[in-house]
Amino acid sequence: MVGVGAERTAEIAASVERFVRDVVIPLEQGAPRSSHGPSDDFVQALRVKAREAGVLTPHILPDGSHLSQRETAKVLIKSGLSPLGPLACNTMAPDEGNMYLLGKVGSPELKERFLKRMVAGEARSAFFMTEPAAEGGAGSDPSMMQTTCVQDGNHWVINGRKAFITGADGAKVGIIMAKSADGACMFLVDLPDPAIRIDRVLDTIDSSMPGGHSVITIDNLRVPADQMLGQSGEGFQYAQVRLSPARLSHCMRWLGACIRANEIATAYACKRQAFGKLLVDHEGVGFMLADNLIDIQQSELMIDWCASVLDSGSLGTAESSMAKVAVSEALMRIADRCVQIMGGTGVSGDTIVEQVFREIRAFRIYDGPTEVHKWSLAKKVKRDFLKANPA
Template identity: 45%
Template sequence: MSIELSHDPRVVDLAERTARFVREVVVPEEERHGGVAAAGGEELRLRLQAAARQAGLFAPHVSPEYGGHGLDMRGRAAVFEEAGWSLFGPLALNVAAPDEGNMHLLEAVASDAQKERYLRPLATGEVRSCFAMTEPAPGAGSDPAALTTRATKVSGGWRIDGRKWFITGADGAAFAICMARTSGEPGDRGGATMFLVEADNPGMKVVRHIDTLDESLYGGHCEMVFDDCVVPDEAVLGEVDEGYAYAQVRLGPARMTHCMRWLGIARRAQHIALSRADERRLFGSRLGDLGMVQGMIADSEIDIAAARALTLQACWELDQGRSGAQSTSIAKTFTAEAVWRVVDRAVQICGSLGISGDILLGRFLREVRPFRIYDGPSETHRWAIARRALRRNAQA
């Protein structure tokens, strides 16, 4: 298996211009305000996206038909990592979760009419969206088959009833892609369908923001209720009962784009730590001359390089049309834990400065910790990785 690690000149140029844009335009906003809400919320989003559009960097993942650059997964890896240097960077380029994953899903599954109605305004940044799959226990979470939200056929459409939570971006989203059970019972591996539900539907309500460690994912993590939520037949995304198959279209690439973005933050944290180690003097020498500090710096360099390589391998498999189930699980698990280690080491190297509000490392630490849970907890991925390995060995 031969995997090309270098990028073509177009991708390299786009990544380099993204890096300059994020450092010169986006980072100053982040350092001034810290959080998206404090920086202006929707006004900030529109302003940064207008600047990214003017710089020719907007929507690198979307096909040119919808105003993007049409990058494949490997190309996205280079550009998204540079966008991720700032917590605001993905929002500026319109590659933040959940919108980025929803655009990928809509391009792959939606009808032409649905693409015009939902994908085009999402790709241009005119609207935002959310992906409503996760439910409170005992519903769908780490095990999607536990889906309890039910869609019942009615005249001319479907009625959706159920409760969702940890739905990122739900507050202010123009529409939701809702996963509901159309056949079978909770625990069955099939029987789910995706529905496009518009925000003005009286049967869909955001009932609260869930207080969480992280704050950078725009629109919050929300709890939603679908109560007698009636949608027309044309709201079905793809085919009835094929929702779990479509979820794989979205979830594998979305896990990788999370890895790409958080690698940017890991590199930023390492940069802060290196600068501190170079300038701070104690015990008669630079902090960076101390062996224990050098060990932490080296381990972070190794974690970043390994996470990038695993992500690129998984992206290459996805670009080849392979399922990428094993490689994406491996990359997601390793990267989520590696990014945490890198940021945690940076805090330790910076000492009291690292835990202060004078720099953003404490904020980064809070933001990256949930990555080990969302898009599948590390334990769930390890279970799946081991099952596949055992199955492969039994078939050898």
């Protein structure tokens, strides 16, 4: 991936950072939200401001080209400095990953009908892959998918159940994965649709994404055949095109949030007096801040390394798994230390530190738990060894 170069990337990232710090952060305390995320009206109001500032969907250029993954990292980290930043700048999940997928594999017709609205920040989207674990559906193992699609003339009929579908409530575009006789398939659909029912919106530990996370029933949904991505049976192939960069994008955004949380904790430690001196002068606190700097730097390097692999044209499945594990665990340590440094203030809503802690805890599970990625990497270790050392 060619990208726009270091100088132009730095300009875009600086513009995003100014916008988030000067416009978005002052709105954090008064943001209208529920336990299922900020309201759509508020998100649209933020996007009006982002559009005026020239930072709406900054990772996709006016000609439709996409920043390289390394360039995207510079920008998305800055958008993540506030939990509201990705919403305002249209770099949030699942939209950012869905836009990337459609930009890569969507037909011109699908791009015009679905992607254009998403890039403009006018339509939120949802990615319907995960299924209820209690019903034996696909969770971290998509090969267990039970949602089916059957061709009926020039339509496909989809039936099944989905769970933890981020942003489905209020979304206007859906990407649905289902299983045909050929294998996994992927479809683009307009939302809402009476055949797609939201059974409930789950109460979860995180609260940054509009629409929350829903349990869905799909009942005889008829989708025109030309709204399938690619051919029947190619769904897993397209899922990998989306999932590896999306895991890395999560790392980028939440690194930005942890950088901000560390700034808040640092300011607190450098101003708060206890036992005759500033908190930062107590080794127990100062060392935690030092450890945060180390974890932040290591996370930045891991993101940059994985992004360079993706930019080389590789799917980067193993690399994105390593980045997801290393960065999510490092960010959890950072967020936890920030709460600990700030004591009672750290668990209050007076700053974003407690929210960042909750969001990062959820991130360790979303897009694949740490243990699943380690298991996948262990299988690769064995496979590579047997290939190099045949019996």
